[in-house]
Amino acid sequence: MNQHPNTHRHASPKSSRREFAKFLGCAVLAGTSVAAARPLLSVAHTKVMAPQPVADANEIPVGGYKLFRYPTKDDPCILVRLEADRFAAYSQSCTHLMCPIHFQPEKRQFYCPCHEGFFNAEDGSVLAGPPRRPLPRYTAELREGQIWVGQEQRGNNV
Ligand code: FES
Structure with missing residues (x-):
């Protein structure tokens, strides 16, 4: 009885070895990638943000603000002067879709024009709209006439 070549139920030993070698290669590659990424992931998770001066206190009137970047040049932030001696710093990216x-x-308050989101300028909490998470907030400290922004504050946001 002749069988059509495509009706073989079992793969040839050569083909099985090839499949196994392919699987092994993928497994080694995946393991190597995870091992290589682990230090980066843990650094990102425990990232220490060195404080930086971002403005002279005199350049921002009460009720005024200044845009800056922190902790990297790819992270837009906003510093607001709430009172003569009170500043607050937040990420400028809406927690809904980053507008x-x-x-x-x-x-x-802060207003996000993309989908009518509102945040409280006192603590970054959500006031209205689609955002579910508060704005990331950073420490803002007056030191010798300059505002220093530092580590993200956790637990202070509602
Ligand atoms: S991106 Fe801000 S409300 Fe949607």
Whole structure:
């Protein structure tokens, strides 16, 4: 009885070895990638952000703001002066879909024009709209006339 070549139920030993070698190669590659990425992931997870001066206190009036980048040049942030001696720093990226937020000093809030999101300028908490998470907030400290921004504050946001 002749069987069509495509009706073989079992792969040839050569083909099985090839499949196994392919599988082994993928497994080694995946293991190597995970091992290589682990230090990067743990660094990102425990990233220590060195404080940086981002503005002279005199350049921002009460109710004013200044845009800056922190902790890298790819991270837009906003520094607001809430009172003469009180500053607050936040990520400028809306926690909904990352649009830039705008400060509305008269209402002490941030506004995201993309989908009508609102955040409290006092603590970064969500006031209205689609965002579910507060704005990431950074420490903002007055030191010898300059505002130093530092480590992200955790647990202070609502
Ligand atoms: S991106 Fe801000 S509300 Fe959607």
